[in-house]
Structure formats: structure tokens, C-alpha cells
Amino acid sequence: MPPKTRVAVLISGRGSNMEALVRAAQAADCPFEVSLVLANKPDAGGLETAQAAGIEALCVDQKPFGKDREAHERAIDAALRERGVQVIALAGYMRILTPFLVDAWEGRMLNIHPSLLPKYPGLDTHGRAIAAGDAEAGCTVHLVTAGVDEGPVLGQARVPVLPGDDEHALSLRVLEQEHRLYPETLAAFCRDLG
Ligand code: GRF
DSSP states (O other), rough: OOEHHHEEEEEESSHHHHHHHHHHHHHHTTSSEEEEEEEESSOOOOHHHHHHTTTEEEOSSSSSGTTTTHHHHHHHHHHHHTTOEEEEEESSOOOOHHHHHHHHHTSSSSESSOOTTTOOSSHHHHHHHHTTOOOOEEEEEEEOSSSSSSSSSSEEEEEEOOOTOHHHHHHHHHHHHHHHHHHHHHHHHHHHHH
């Protein structure tokens, strides 16, 4: 079997998608391994979860960098390269990237977004889908490019919007699909990398 692709998962919060990726990576035939979980805030709950799973969990705190987002990203980039990371999976990483990181990892950085892109880039995706009266919602895994939530789509999963749904109910239904779609799409992506 070819060596597994070394993936870093970038998070800002609870990290349930990160957990799904970690779980998938435990399978012997999974083409990727989660080499590092990196957060931009020390209170990201997913850091502890990763550590408990025996994965290196690193915080590159954005705070000391103030408004200099590029300097923060240079520190992240250095940490990734030191560890031989090959692919970045953004999973609830809540900071808009500068062209520095986007260009440095072009074609090797994926994101998951809780809508059927190109519908509803940005925040409040479920609220907007409900307000619009959409019959279906879902999630998208895409390559990261300069435009926020705009890169080429690698995979999507759909769920119905049910009568009486509020944002919470819909978000749980979508999240269940996120946890299936992201590992599946990342695995296919890594297999294609060869
Ligand atoms: C997910 O809904 C993901 O699609 C979005 O942010 C949320 C992160 O949730 N980008 P979690 O931290 O993976 O639980």
C-alpha cells in the first residue's frame, strides 16, 4: 500500500468533523492519516478531543499576531511544513484566509461548508435556507481558493428541509451528512493524489 497522505485538520471549535476524519483514518485501508490538529484559539474544544485520540494537537494562537493575519498564517505554515503535512482539511476553521496560505497550499487545501454551494456561502447557512423556503439543504466539500467558499466542488450531500425545522434541527441533519461526506471525499482526493 502507498504511504498515507499526511493531513492536518484546522479547527476553531468543537471539531466534530475533525473527529469524523480521525475515526475514518483509523481504518487500515484509509489513504490518509491525521498527523496534526491545529487550532487558532486555545479554547477550541477539539484540541482536547484530538489529544485524547493520541494526535498532536497544537494551538497557534492568533492573539499575539493582532490584525496581522498573514504573520499568523506564516506561523501556521511553518508548523505544517515542519511536520511534513501534505494536505490541509479546514473543519470549522473560522478565520478568513489571506492569499498567503491559500496560494501556498493551492490544490491541497479542502474545506467543508454547511450548504449546497454555490448557495449560501458565509455564515447562517441553515437560517437562510429555512427563510428561503428551500426544500433541501446540505453540505459541500470544496477546494479552497481566494474567494470565500468559492473553490471547485469535490463532493456534496443533500438532506430534506422538513416542515417545522428550526436551524438546530436542520443543522443536526446536515452535520450527520458532513461526518460521512468529509472522510469519503478526503479519501477520494488523497487516492487521486497517488
Ligand atoms: C460545520 O458545520 C462545518 O461545515 C462548518 O463549521 C462547522 C464546524 O463544526 N464549516 P465542527 O467543529 O466540525 O463540529
